Amino acid sequence: MKTKYLISSLASILAFSSASAAGLPPAVTGKAQEIIAMPDGGWLTLDKQGLRLLDTQGKERSKVSLRAKHLDARTHADGMLAVFTDADTQKTHAYVADQKTGQLRLQASMASPDFSLESMCLYRDAQQLDHVFLIGKEGLSEQWVMHNGSAHLVRKLALPPHSKHCRVDDQSQTLYLSVPDSGVWAFTAEAETAAKLKPVAMAAPFGKLHGGVTAISALPGGVAVLDASGKKLHFYRQKDGQYLLSEQIMNLPYSAANIHVNASGNKLDFLLQDEQAKTWRASSVAWKQPAASEIAVxxxxxxxxxxxxxxxxxxxxxxxxxxxxxxxxxxxxxxxxxxxxxxxxxxxxxxxxxxxxxxxxxxxxxxxxxxxxxxxxxxxxxxxxxxxxxxxxxxxxxxxxxxxxxxxxxxxxxxxxxxxxxxxxxxxxxxxxxxxxxxxxxxxxxxxxxxxxxxxxxxxxxxxxxxxxxxxxxxxxxxxxxxxxxxxxxxxxxxxxxxxxxxxxxxxxxxxxxxxxxxxxxxxxxxxxxxxxxxxxxxxxxxxxxxxxxxxxxxxxxxxxxxxxxxxxxxxxxxxxxxxxxxxxxxxxxxxxxxxxxxxxxxxxxxxxxxxxx
Known part of the structure; x- marks a missing residue:
């Protein structure tokens, strides 16, 4: 069986025209390598000069200056928790983007690991504790948890080598990894479980991803996968431990280099980076979220x-x-x-x-x-x-x-x-x-x-x-x-x-x-x-x-x-x-x-x- 949660008409799903990007100020979409929407309408952007907190019009309110990469974020009582890596030192830093004061406030830092860092991503568990996955180039990886201004090593991991991107679906406690030569894999994000690695979307000839993966973004109950061309967006939904490819494969009118998704109700708000125009485009898609499982901790x-x-x-x-x-x-x-x-x-x-x-x-x-x-x-x-x-x-x-x-x-x-x-x-x-x-x-x-x-x-x-x-x-x-x-x-x-x-x-x-x-x-x-x-x-x-x-x-x-x-x-x-x-x-x-x-x-x-x- 194939899932049918997406709107049937591709034209109505993705209208990636100049009008669809009109809600993003040019100052936001210009040189940002990564971009995340703030709850108040502001923006977090990451470029080669650092992390920036911008207002709704794209005016800079605060900045952390360093050569940064691998931005990920979760909501915070004061606005947004942003985690990124210093490309020179390999140290990972967590900052709170304070909506009221307009400041970026250091929350915690993780020392440089004893391996070459390839990717990084956040995970918020059922206790509302924030974890950071440090993904190594040769497959050596670590999971850390943050608490009261410090970070603690949770466990060491062996993950697929050369994983280029990682993202976590907090609800299903699933860590997604993209590997250029093989495709997308799912791993157990919850430390208190047996380590299990499952294939999600495999590169051809083993799957439908021709040429591999450009970027991924976790969804509630699944994952969005941008293929190697950057022009096809695949949606996979997790059901009974298996991953089902949606009937819809979104054909983009341009080549995308990156993707960020924010879930809101039964809707996904997309930000896709137009590689040719060097800008970001926004749109939305319907997505039925699975029911949340509430259990006391x-x-x-x-x-x-x-x-x-x-x-x-x-x-x-x-x-x-x-x-x-x-x-x-x-x-x-x-x-x-x-x-x-x-x-x-x-x-x-x-x-x-x-x-x-x-x-x-x-x-x-x-x-x-x-x-x-x-x-x-x-x-x-x-x-x-x-x-x-x-x-x-x-x-x-x-x-x-x-x-x-x-x-x-x-x-x-x-x-x-x-x-x-x-x-x-x-x-x-x-x-x-x-x-x-x-x-x-x-x-x-x-x-x-x-x-x-x-x-x-x-x-x-x-x-x-x-x-x-x-x-x-x-x-x-x-x-x-x-x-x-x-x-x-x-x-x-x-x-x-x-x-x-x-x-x-x-x-x-x-x-x-x-x-x-x-x-x-x-x-x-x-x-x-x-x-x-x-x-x-x-x-x-x-x-x-x-x-x-x-x-x-x-x-x-x-x-x-x-x-x-x-x-x-x-x-x-x-x-x-x-x-x-x-x-x-x-x-x-x-x-x-x-x-x-x-x-x-x-x-x-x-x-x-x-x-x-x-």
Whole structure:
């Protein structure tokens, strides 16, 4: 299918005559290599002498003098944020063009990178943080974020070499790159996602771009591409991860050298540089914008030390509460390439137990067997297809105490259950969907486990959480959704769907945890497919109360989270910002700067405030 959002008549779409350019004063359109319209009707222009702020008539109000190139801009509370590069030093500068004062005010600067700079562009994320992409000639590139007058390196990138232009569609979080020999490519602008490069518009013979690309401009939900001749303008719309070429290919009556587009409602306002006349021409075109996706962004306030293994290593956390002083509590986390990690409430690692390839971990406290009481942690060990049991003392020191073999072929997810009748039980699953329920006991000979129930889901599960107060077990089936079943071993495993995978819950379904509030209990779920988290009421009909992402906390130098495997939550008063409890999530990509994976702590009050939770 081809999109049909553009007006059918080319004559009515683009009237690039002298009349169409009449709204641009000659002083604006003359020698400017790049031009951007200001919200008040003024102009930002870039030429070989620098960046200029002009009024509506083209009169210069302010200027930054240097040999500049690569202008990009976003709206700002005072007018416009303009970012450009010093061609001599390769330093990139961000200035605020103040509409009221008519001044260009330095906002931040980025040092010259250790590579030859080929292009630069801006990106404004869902938190309204402004990022800068520095695109290197040989494919070495960087992403920076600006905050309070300074810039911070977010990540290093490998992008197509010799990318001549870059532009970002903020709404779809897509970075577009033009490469002379191959065409236009799309890359993930959001740092907290897996790096993915997709072809958009390929040069002939692989696509319809004859000779390559002259310039590009990001559109809401797509990209405009000016071909090598400068006389044909192609429009591509993003849909379901694919790029569809519009039926319209705009044939220009002149050769254009550059393009800037501003989206307004369901209209695009164009500025195209006439290469022969050395001027800029303006016009408009209809363009239906995709609906904006609104989702809350909540900041973490603590992050743990990073794990000692690269790649997909950190997986699942569990919270242990100190019996006398909750501020001395611990967070346990698995490193599936090494063992069990223990962190304090400030995120500092206090222990490493090299127990092998652990996947999921869970904790229960004050478990009584006879006259003895224990705080217990258990985890799945993937090399042995076994369960590892740990004892936690009153100071939060963790010690391995036992291992129980299972007959599972590919042991995977896990959670603990403390029946109201006492004791301790464990649910463990296999990648084939099999669930096994074990009863844990303790006597003079030590700990032991016995199988008391088995059942099976249709496909691969992982995360699960038991509601000890109501004897229910919530399970995540990665590709299908969330199920609930009786946790009691003497009851049949009658599965009931809580929420299927769909628009809100995006596969894979990963970590699950329950927040036990004073008035209501909430089920927290990692919706890994769109890097978000769902808050559902933990009682039928399991109403969805909110959906959020974890963003950057630049004040504390903490990056956001993505591709979260495991999570845990507690309603305990840990003091300070965690007085109402906290959520702990695994982070799939450590940024700001790049590093190995870790865990992030999020205050519960921020989640409760965002969704007006009881």
């Amino acid at each position: 909540i900041e973490p306030t603590v992050q743990t030390d990073t794990v000692a293994r690269h790649g997909d290593a950190a997986d699942d956390p569990a919270i242990w509460v100190h019996p006398q002083d909750a501020r001395l509590s611990r967070v346990l986390g698995t490193n599936k390439k090494q063992g069990l990690l223990v962190y304090d409430m400030q995120g500092k690692q206090t222990q490493l137990l090299e127990s092998g390839r652990l996947n999921n971990v869970d904790v229960r406290q004050n478990i009584k067997w006879g006259q003895q009481s224990f705080d217990i942690a258990m985890a799945t060990q993937r090399d042995e297809n076994s369960l590892v049991l740990y004892v936690i003392n009153d100071q939060g020191q963790v010690t391995e105490a036992a291992r129980f073999p299972t007959k599972l072929d590919k042991i995977y997810g896990f959670c603990l259950y403390q029946p109201r009748t006492g004791g301790l039980e464990a649910f463990v699953n296999d990648k084939d969907g099999t669930y096994q329920q074990f009863r844990i006991t303790h006597n003079e000979q030590g700990f032991s486990g016995s199988l008391v129930r088995s059942f099976k889901l249709a496909s691969q599960p992982e995360g699960c959480v038991a509601d000890d107060k109501t004897d229910r077990l919530f399970m995540g089936e990665e590709k299908r959704g969330i199920w609930v079943v009786s946790a009691r071993a003497d009851q049949p495993a009658d599965l009931q769907m809580v929420m299927p995978v769909g628009k809100q819950l995006v596969a894979d379904v990963e970590g699950l945890a329950i927040y036990f509030g004073q008035q209501k209990n909430y089920l927290l779920v990692s919706s890994q497919g769109d890097n978000s988290y769902l808050v559902l009421e933990a009682q039928a009909p399991y109403r969805l109360r909110g959906k959020f992402r974890v963003g950057m906390n630049l004040a504390k130098g903490i990056d956001g989270t993505s591709e979260t495997d495991g999570l845990d939550v507690s309603a305990v008063n840990f003091g300070g910002e965690f007085a109402q409890g906290m959520l702990v999530v695994q982070d799939g990509y450590k940024r700001l700067p790049d590093g190995t994976q870790n865990f992030k702590y999020i205050p519960w009050f921020a989640i409760a405030r965002a969704f007006k939770l009881e």
